Amino acid sequence: MAVWRPAVAGRMDAMSFLDTAKQKMATWGQQAKAKVDDLKDTRAANGLLADLGRVVYRQRTERGTGNDEATIDAIVAEVRSLEQAGTDVLAGAPASAVTTAASSDAPPPPPPMVLPPPRAPLAD
Numbered sequence: 001m002a003v004w005r006p007a008v009a010g011r012m013d014a015m016s017f018l019d020t021a022k023q024k025m026a027t028w029g030q031q032a033k034a035k036v037d038d039l040k041d042t043r044a045a046n047g048l049l050a051d052l053g054r055v056v057y058r059q060r061t062e063r064g065t066g067n068d069e070a071t072i073d074a075i076v077a078e079v080r081s082l083e084q085a086g087t088d089v090l091a092g093a094p095a096s097a098v099t100t101a102a103s104s105d106a107p108p109p110p111p112p113m114v115l116p117p118p119r120a121p122l123a124d
Contacts, residue, residue, distance in 0.1 A: 041087040048079050049089065 052075045058064050083089045 038087070041082055041085065042091070045079055045082045045087050045089040048075050048082075051075055052079070 052072065055064075055068050055071050055075070059068050079089055
């Protein structure tokens with residue numbers, strides 16, 4: 001035997017479904033925006049750290065300018081502000097190539113394969 005339900009109940013189910021969908025979409029939108037903001041902050045930190053590396057390299061190779069110390073201080077202050085805002089500024093930092101190569105216990109890679117030259121076609 002079929003159970004009779006008023007038409008209003010059907011509308012309420014549809015409305016609650018749409019309300020739930022709207023809430024989920026709003027939540028997903030907020031999560032996506034937060035991830036985009038985190039990515040922007042991480043990229044900004046990476047750019048600042050690259051700039052810092054260039055200035056320090058310039059100093060260490062005796063090509064520095066008189067303004068390098070002020071530039072370093074300004075960059076460090078910006079990186080610190082990003083870090084205090086929650087950005088992990090050292091995430092994914094590559095290991096030093098010098099220490100990685102020196103401390104590696106792995107054998108060196110094999111030399112590339114050299115193929116013999118192609119044979120000349122046989123004469124008829």
